[in-house]
């Protein structure tokens with residue numbers, strides 16, 4: 001403590017890390033000692049080269065996803081990230097819900113395999129239309145659900161139609177499952193139905209993955225008329241649509257009803273995630289599917305992961321049925337509106353030439369950079385200048401139409417921080433353009 005001028009808490013945390021790494025051992029009642037070094041086998045360093053041969057080239061590219069999940073460095077402003085800033089997360093309500101859930105005698109037991117019935121019923125009510133509790137499968141978060149659904153619907157090597165741009169975690173999951181994402185361009189109102197029909201005809205694909213509501217990264221919402229057109233195109237192709245409804249609880253203006261509520265014939269496989277409106281570790285989502293595909297998805301989840309922890313399902317149920325839940329949604333909506341407006345105002349002030357979207361929900365704006373700017377290099381330079389933003393390129397399954405940036409308004413601590421982040425970004429951009 002004296003040598004490093006740190007508190008006892010810091011020292012004991014450091015010792016905890018060293019113990020976890022096996023560098024020190026603690027002997028209760030005696031003290032903490034430097035661990036014995038593992039004896040090298042016959043005095044040589046380990047040789048892992050054989051693994052490269054055994055594993056072959058089937059790598060999993062987690063780079064983009066890791067970037068989204070890594071917290072910003074100390075002092076940097078987060079204009080990127082997938083979750084609410086902790087000040088907007090319902091942490092107290094979650095603590096209460098978890099305590100109540102953990103007290104239930106069956107909290108650590110096996111849940112029914114499709115999920116806790118009351119939680120399935122809650123999701124069915126939340127989605128509306130004629131979604132029934134028996135259509136709902138509880139799953140371990142949106143990403144997990146997405147992987148399960150993709151693997152259940154398509155064999156390795158199959159083409160998967162996606163909006164372009166799209167959520168980079170969906171591209172990563174599709175590629176890890178051996179699928180080939182095929183881009184279908186969007187305009188300000190979401191995917192273009194004519195091009196979607198062409199893409200089905202050209203590829204023979206059986207599945208279209210999309211986010212019709214508060215699309216990540218652009219914030220676009222598919223209007224009612226286009227929803228009908230997209231469903232008609234999908235019907236004509238004899239295909240499924242995966243509706244990733246990740247941001248339903250991040251509405252600034254009311255969100256249109258989900259595609260699945262208009263679907264009678266089991267065309268739509270819907271994924272509803274809870275993390276975005278709550279906290280990253282509320283890893284519970286619902287998959288809604290009807291017909292034989294529902295059985296295929298259930299079987300895939302069961303074989304891969306059995307079921308999500310009952311204690312977490314019960315915690316989610318406690319939270320969602322508590323009187324504070326509607327109030328929380330209203331607070332989040334009002335805070336997101338203020339933050340979106342603050343970010344737009346800062347952009348109008350410091351980067352008036354940069355066209356940006358004005359989303360009515362979700363967490364992100366999508367900005368068009370001047371032609372010729374390298375968005376990936378800009379993102380790296382911005383980080384060095386203390387602001388974390390997301391380059392547009394990784395959100396495109398193929399060549400991007402030009403340089404773009406995703407700017408997030410949900411993850412920064414305050415509106416003042418959003419403004420400071422844009423100031424730093426504008427300075428970096430002014431040196432490049």
Ligand SMILES: Cc1ncc(COP(=O)(O)O)c(C=O)c1O
Nearest residue numbers: 082141142143167216246273275
């Ligand atoms: C569009 C979209 N879908 C799914 C997810 C996965 O979220 P989670 O696994 O936390 O539910 C994300 C996370 O950023 C997302 O942006």
